[in-house]
Amino acid sequence: MKAEFEIIQPDEGSSFRILHHKVSAGTFRWSYHYHPEYEIVLVFQGSGRRHVGNHLSYYTNGDLVMIGSDIPHSGFGYGAIGTHEEVVIQFKENFLGDGFIRVQEMSAIKLLFERSKQGISFYGETREELNLRFRKLLELSHFERLIELLGILQFLAKSTEYVLLNASDIRYNFSLKDQERLNKIYKFVEDNFRQEIDIQEVADLSSLTIPAFCNYFKKNVNQTFTEFVNEYRINQACKMLLKGEDITDVCFHCGFNNVSYFGRVFREFKGKSPSQFRRAFIEELNQSVSA
CATH class of the missing domain: 2.60.120.10 (Jelly Rolls)
Structure with missing residues (x-):
């Protein structure tokens, strides 16, 4: 990249x-x-x-x-x-x-x-x-x-x-190979977040073994790959929720296969449940319009 x-x-x-x-x-x-x-x-x-x-x-x-x-x-x-x-x-x-x-x-x-x-x-x-x-x-x-x-x-x-945000000085003298590899990973998640993601497939995409990939990703992104995928899915879920889509539909559309687990992960990242998030956004929007 x-x-x-x-x-x-x-x-x-x-x-x-x-x-x-x-x-x-x-x-x-x-x-x-x-x-x-x-x-x-x-x-x-x-x-x-x-x-x-x-x-x-x-x-x-x-x-x-x-x-x-x-x-x-x-x-x-x-x-x-x-x-x-x-x-x-x-x-x-x-x-x-x-x-x-x-x-x-x-x-x-x-x-x-x-x-x-x-x-x-x-x-x-x-x-x-x-x-x-x-x-x-x-x-x-x-x-x-x-x-x-x-x-x-x-x-x-x-x-x-x-x-x-980064483990070391990362001014524009970093490895182009690393940037290209991370860009492939990001693009893969963007294209496949709606379905189950096989970490072996991502490791193969990165030309690394699974343990090496997990260490590499954590070192460079300061998150585990699972945390990164979940955070991406939750942010996509937020966009769908604000369009008025059903919470269960949002759950499965964003790659989660369990509504209870979806709610738990959503709360971890957003500090509130999906329904509370949507309600708070609508209230904030109404306040800004009336102000």
Whole structure:
């Protein structure tokens, strides 16, 4: 899978770029790309897919991720459910000059930049706080945005509410063979999730034995293959549920052969039952329409 190089220009009158997207999720085009700019992505709400380096997983109820320079990634709106709204900040390491990152006051932010080489997902109160700050960021002048960006970076640098998405630095110098192999696996799951998946077939597709495949997948994706397949199936189930389809039909259409097991796995990933998920989404949608 070849990542495309993306050219990014700062906003006029600014040293970095801020993007604000609020669109129907189905309009997002999948694009695996990289650029020298660091990137902070905040998805305000909803569910979708994150693909950062070798890590592929799904987020629920919003997301906050920092992506380092030259790390390949795809748009977070791909695979989203309902309306997708996000703010993206893109900036080069030297956006305030070649020496600014080396001054003593930037020591914590310098460590944050180092961690971001693996991709960082933030959660908890950190994400809640930045939900508010990113909303306000859009209303500020260029100078005020600059000051606020420094505050946001320092806030993220001090946070302990994060997980690293990749086991090591995965800037765009990784094995093309690995990317092609993972892309085959993802495509196979996408094409076959409705039926029982034989792990031997996937291992053969990867030119690995079953034990070697299981170790390889866990190392590169930070999930077992079973977890990955179940998460993919549940996210497909969410889309069907929001179209009003019957829960039992959704269960079997998404590759589960037992309604009870489907409900248990759904709750593991979404924190609620299929019926509760659908009801909560409808209530949220009605509130946003009436607001």
